[in-house]
Amino acid sequence: MADDKQGQDKQADDEERRQQEREVEEARTRADEAEPIRNDTVEQLDDLDEALETHDYPTTTDDLIEAYGDYEIETQDGWESLDEVLGPTDNQTYVSADDVRSRILGRIRR
Template sequence: MVDDKQGRDKQADDEKQRQRKRELEEARNRTDEAEPVRDNPGEQLGDLDDALGTHDYPATTEELVETYGDYEIETQGGRKPLSEVLAPTDDQTYGSADDVRSRIQGLIHR
């Protein structure tokens, strides 16, 4: 191809077309992916978020499961009770609601 303005414009246009095709292909490949879980813990934790905020700390995993185990949490795999989300956790002690929220976030984003 000739190295002039018209040739460079043609190359740029061709590259834009290739980029659009790549983006469309990537979008098609992502249609089977699960929806990402929202980053706002309050949205994911629902009523549990408020309950954790009013709980007395320090609190253990066992105590939280006993008190709030039936609360539903939005996870990547659908809604699950807190007891199921915290099941893989050893009995830990949390100093605040933020500590509990962080632990839950870490577990549901695995």
């Protein structure tokens, strides 16, 4: 079919349509992704942010509290220790520093 001008045009149009469909699907997939961590997170977590980056993963809430429980985090109500922020939650497993940051931010922005 691509041997004539009409066939080539149709093939090009089909490819363009498929590309647009892929872009729409990618946008839909990204809509389900968590928002990236904002730059002011480093300020809120202060020294804890660097400690989380160098920590070994996977890790648990209990491990983090044991290692960094005294680190201070800026919350809406002032400064609280990591122990105060994560202590009341269930012990869960984190696979990365971003995973921990997301959990902490979810707790302090409620």
